[in-house]
Amino acid sequence: MNLRLPKLASLSRPRGLQARAVVFTAMLMAVTAAVSAAILIFGAQTEGERQQLSITRDLTEHLATRAGDIMARGNTRVLEMMIQGSTQQRNVRSISIRDAQGAVLAQSGGDAQDNIIMARVTQRALSDRVSAYNRSADGVVTVASPVIREGHVIGVAVRMWEADAYKFDAVPSLTPFLLILACLALAAIPLTSHAVRQTIAPLDELARYAAKVGEEGQAPPINIRTGDEFETLANALNNMTGRLDASMRQIQEIAFVDPVTRLPNQDRFIREVDFFILQSQSTKGGAAVAVVDLMRLPRLLQTLDPDAAREFLRVVADRFVSSVRTVDRVVRMRPQGDRPAVPARLGASEFGVFVPDLLSASDAARFAQHLNAALDQPFDWRGHKFTLGACCGVALAAHDGGDADTAIRHARMAMAAAHAAPARVKIYTQSLDREAVARLTLEREMRGALERNEFRAYFQPKINLATGRIEACEALARWIRPDRTIISPGRFIPVAEESGLIGALSDAIMREACWKAAAWARAGQPAKVAVNVSALQFRSDRFAENVLRVVAHAGLAPSNLELEITESMVMADPDRALRIIKPLRDAGVRLAIDDFGCGHSSLAALSKLPFDVIKIDQQFIRALEKGDTQSAAIVEMILALARTLNMEIVAEGVERREDMEFMAARGCHWIQGFLFGAAVSAPEFAELLRRQAGDDVSAEDAA
Numbered sequence: 001m002n003l004r005l006p007k008l009a010s011l012s013r014p015r016g017l018q019a020r021a022v023v024f025t026a027m028l029m030a031v032t033a034a035v036s037a038a039i040l041i042f043g044a045q046t047e048g049e050r051q052q053l054s055i056t057r058d059l060t061e062h063l064a065t066r067a068g069d070i071m072a073r074g075n076t077r078v079l080e081m082m083i084q085g086s087t088q089q090r091n092v093r094s095i096s097i098r099d100a101q102g103a104v105l106a107q108s109g110g111d112a113q114d115n116i117i118m119a120r121v122t123q124r125a126l127s128d129r130v131s132a133y134n135r136s137a138d139g140v141v142t143v144a145s146p147v148i149r150e151g152h153v154i155g156v157a158v159r160m161w162e163a164d165a166y167k168f169d170a171v172p173s174l175t176p177f178l179l180i181l182a183c184l185a186l187a188a189i190p191l192t193s194h195a196v197r198q199t200i201a202p203l204d205e206l207a208r209y210a211a212k213v214g215e216e217g218q219a220p221p222i223n224i225r226t227g228d229e230f231e232t233l234a235n236a237l238n239n240m241t242g243r244l245d246a247s248m249r250q251i252q253e254i255a256f257v258d259p260v261t262r263l264p265n266q267d268r269f270i271r272e273v274d275f276f277i278l279q280s281q282s283t284k285g286g287a288a289v290a291v292v293d294l295m296r297l298p299r300l301l302q303t304l305d306p307d308a309a310r311e312f313l314r315v316v317a318d319r320f321v322s323s324v325r326t327v328d329r330v331v332r333m334r335p336q337g338d339r340p341a342v343p344a345r346l347g348a349s350e351f352g353v354f355v356p357d358l359l360s361a362s363d364a365a366r367f368a369q370h371l372n373a374a375l376d377q378p379f380d381w382r383g384h385k386f387t388l389g390a391c392c393g394v395a396l397a398a399h400d401g402g403d404a405d406t407a408i409r410h411a412r413m414a415m416a417a418a419h420a421a422p423a424r425v426k427i428y429t430q431s432l433d434r435e436a437v438a439r440l441t442l443e444r445e446m447r448g449a450l451e452r453n454e455f456r457a458y459f460q461p462k463i464n465l466a467t468g469r470i471e472a473c474e475a476l477a478r479w480i481r482p483d484r485t486i487i488s489p490g491r492f493i494p495v496a497e498e499s500g501l502i503g504a505l506s507d508a509i510m511r512e513a514c515w516k517a518a519a520w521a522r523a524g525q526p527a528k529v530a531v532n533v534s535a536l537q538f539r540s541d542r543f544a545e546n547v548l549r550v551v552a553h554a555g556l557a558p559s560n561l562e563l564e565i566t567e568s569m570v571m572a573d574p575d576r577a578l579r580i581i582k583p584l585r586d587a588g589v590r591l592a593i594d595d596f597g598c599g600h601s602s603l604a605a606l607s608k609l610p611f612d613v614i615k616i617d618q619q620f621i622r623a624l625e626k627g628d629t630q631s632a633a634i635v636e637m638i639l640a641l642a643r644t645l646n647m648e649i650v651a652e653g654v655e656r657r658e659d660m661e662f663m664a665a666r667g668c669h670w671i672q673g674f675l676f677g678a679a680v681s682a683p684e685f686a687e688l689l690r691r692q693a694g695d696d697v698s699a700e701d702a703a
């Protein structure tokens with residue numbers, strides 16, 4: 001059982017991380033190179049300027065010393081020659097020797113602008129008596145050094161240098177540095193790449209693991225032993241998926257397994273069938289879906305306390321599973337490796353079986369019959385014997401329904417019909433669908449009819465053969481429609497039983513019958529009234545109580561009421577039947593077994609049950625008409641049995657005088673049938689009784 005996870009957006013693995021690390025390293029190196037170069041260039045420039053200034057000052061001071069010597073000698077001509085020689089030097093813009101007032105003694109180079117600058121610096125050197133300098137915006141350096149002789153400033157030597165005299169050219173000096181840096185950067189790329197790959201390897205593994213969990217919902221635990229955060233993360237992930245796995249399993253359990261029996265539940269069953277149908281669309285395979293109702297299960301469970309009920313359900317489920325396995329083996333003769341039938345619990349007393357590769361309706365019917373038979377075998381639990389009463393409906397999944405829901409609905413429909421079918425097995429056909437619709441319409445109409453009191457009791461006379469008089473009757477339900485049409489029970493009783501309306505309907509008939517019978521008795525024409533009991537009424541533990549209340553209400557002598565209970569209702573659970581009818585019998589109500597001979601009565605059970613009357617089933621009377629000697633023998637046996645058990649016999653469905661005579665000759669007590677009349681309305685029946693009483697009077701008068 002593997003619940004598919006919704007597909008998650010696929011997780012991207014950290015492949016980009018490596019590239020990003022390389023780019024980052026390269027950028028870092030580039031920035032480092034740029035910053036270093038900038039620092040170098042800037043540093044070199046200021047250093048160049050500082051040097052230029054220092055050299056200029058030294059040279060100027062030297063010039064001042066030499067000029068002082070020459071000036072002391074008063075030889076201006078020599079001064080000029082000295083200056084000429086100096087200005088031939090590259091980058092010397094101007095050299096000038098001035099007196100203590102700043103007036104030029106000798107000069108070479110320099111324009112008007114230079115002269116202004118030189119005059120200004122000269123003034124500063126003269127006043128400060130130390131070297132003064134100036135650096136103009138375009139980098140031209142001017143230094144003026146005082147010429148000092150015996151403590152007196154006698155003049156000034158001025159030197160003016162071009163801006164680029166000592167300019168530091170950064171590029172050539174930086175080239176090797178930049179080259180080394182570039183080589184380092186090149187080497188750093190694979191190194192960084194490798195280092196990053198090594199570092200993020202566990203992360204890669206974690207990402208792959210997460211992707212697998214995301215896609216498949218599970219993965220074997222991940223094993224990372226790096227002793228760092230990766231290991232912590234891996235352990236956390238393992239814990240998380242472990243818990244996720246456990247939760248998923250729990251959810252699947254809750255969602256798809258019946259908690260008591262541990263069998264697949266309806267949802268799971270639907271999935272199983274749907275999956276098969278989907279698969280078999282290509283293979284054109286077929287499968288059967290069977291729904292089994294264990295009819296006696298709800299009542300058995302009602303009698304148990306919750307713990308015992310659960311245990312019993314588990315025993316029943318085990319039995320169901322083993323029955324399915326056996327039948328699967330026997331009926332399908334399943335070759336090894338074929339898909340086995342899948343049992344499931346669909347409802348309180350409803351179980352399902354999905355049988356793959358079952359194609360024909362006849363195979364499906366055989367499967368269902370065998371399953372019913374296996375489930376109907378009595379079994380022991382806590383020292384008691386139980387039978388479950390299985391009822392099975394089957395639909396062929398591939399033929400009948402496009403999907404699992406439809407197949408299961410069809411199988412359920414067949415199961416409902418199976419309750420009244422031979423061997424309690426029904427295979428779904430389309431007519432069941434139409435019937436279901438008609439039944440639903442009828443059911444709806446019946447609810448209204450019940451409210452409007454349209455169901456009335458009609459009374460069919462019963463002749464006491466000893467006196468030849470109508471001394472009793474059977475109340476039979478009739479539906480009198482507003483348009484006065486009469487619908488007979490054959491049509492509405494099955495629907496009433498299925499829908500549960502039978503309870504209300506039977507109660508209404510019972511009430512009317514009791515009230516009418518009480519009225520006849522009060523009028524001096526008593527007649528016992530027999531009322532049919534439905535299986536649903538009989539299932540109620542308060543049945544006897546309800547009947548006795550109605551009888552008391554109506555003011556009817558209990559001995560004037562007879563309850564007709566069918567053989568099958570009694571024999572389903574004779575012990576319980578006894579418990580239910582005992583109080584009625586004690587109160588004096590008469591009890592009849594209806595339709596006797598068509599069910600399976602156990603003589604032992606029959607002898608223990610306090611019945612007063614046996615109603616021989618109509619089929620035996622029908623058979624008599626056809627001259628069936630076997631039926632005649634059965635009728636004689638039933639009559640003998642009744643005599644032995646001291647019970648009265650009613651022959652119903654008698655239409656021919658010969659049959660009445662046949663029955664009378666063999667000691668039958670009561671005759672009911674069209675020979676004496678069909679069921680009539682209460683006033684008509686009262687009239688029959690009155691007329692009979694009138695005949696009696698006139699007969700007496702005649703005597």
Ligand code: C2E
Pocket residue numbers: 460475476477488489490493505506509532533534564594595652653654655672673674675678679
């Ligand atoms: P049932 O209890 O066996 O009733 C006897 C049926 O045989 C009645 O059919 C009756 O009209 C019919 N019948 C009587 N004499 C003859 C005859 O000479 N020839 C033939 N061919 N039929 C005869 P009905 O009234 O259609 O009832 C059918 C069944 O419906 C009843 O069978 C009974 O099981 C059920 N039913 C009728 N009324 C009620 C009711 O009030 N409550 C319950 N629970 N069931 C009822």
Ligand code: CA
Pocket residue numbers: 474532564594
């Ligand atoms: Ca009856």
Ligand code: CA
Pocket residue numbers: 594595615617618652
């Ligand atoms: Ca009957």
